[in-house]
Amino acid sequence: MKVTVFRKEHFNAAHRLHNANWSEEQNKAVFGKCNNPHFHGHNYEMIVKLRGEIDPQTGYVYDMKLLSDLIKEHVLNRFDHKNLNLDTDEFKELNPTAENIAVVIWNILREKIDRKFELTIRLYETERNFVEYDGN
Numbered sequence: 001m002k003v004t005v006f007r008k009e010h011f012n013a014a015h016r017l018h019n020a021n022w023s024e025e026q027n028k029a030v031f032g033k034c035n036n037p038h039f040h041g042h043n044y045e046m047i048v049k050l051r052g053e054i055d056p057q058t059g060y061v062y063d064m065k066l067l068s069d070l071i072k073e074h075v076l077n078r079f080d081h082k083n084l085n086l087d088t089d090e091f092k093e094l095n096p097t098a099e100n101i102a103v104v105i106w107n108i109l110r111e112k113i114d115r116k117f118e119l120t121i122r123l124y125e126t127e128r129n130f131v132e133y134d135g136n
């Protein structure tokens with residue numbers, strides 16, 4: 001019997017959507033206001049979803065405190081209150097779209113969480129725009 005647990009976290013970050021291989025005109029045409037050279041910010045909401053068996057000893061699928069600590073140490077400390085383009089190694093070359101941020105976060109957490117748990121990251125960039133990545 002598998003049960004899914006969710007941990008919701010948030011971080012604030014600035015970014016600029018830009019493709020260095022394109023002209024300024026093409027960047028403006030594709031990314032519009034998100035290509036603002038002076039960057040802009042989002043209050044990202046992130047839901048980390050883990051699916052697995054309930055441990056009969058603890059009654060937990062996964063200790064939420066442990067999950068929260070992992071997210072804080074490896075994701076929030078890295079991205080919260082950062083300019084994703086300028087302050088992080090992950091997005092120096094990679095466009096910090098919601099899709100790419102979700103994949104980066106999934107890869108970071110996948111290394112820290114036992115493979116017996118299925119991992120999904122849902123990332124809200126705005127209240128209305130959100131993406132999900134489960135490694136497939």
Ligand SMILES: Nc1nc2c(c(=O)[nH]1)N=C([C@H](O)[C@H](O)COP(=O)(O)OP(=O)(O)OP(=O)(O)O)CN2
Pocket residue numbers: 017034040096097098099125126127128129
């Ligand atoms: N597929 C994607 N499309 C867009 C992304 C993205 O990451 N993936 N990102 C953006 C921009 O970052 C932009 O800042 C999003 O903001 P905005 O368009 O203002 O979003 P809202 O939900 O607030 O917009 P409303 O239309 O006013 O609801 C753009 N596209």
Ligand SMILES: [Zn+2]
Pocket residue numbers: 015034040041042
């Ligand atoms: Zn944006």
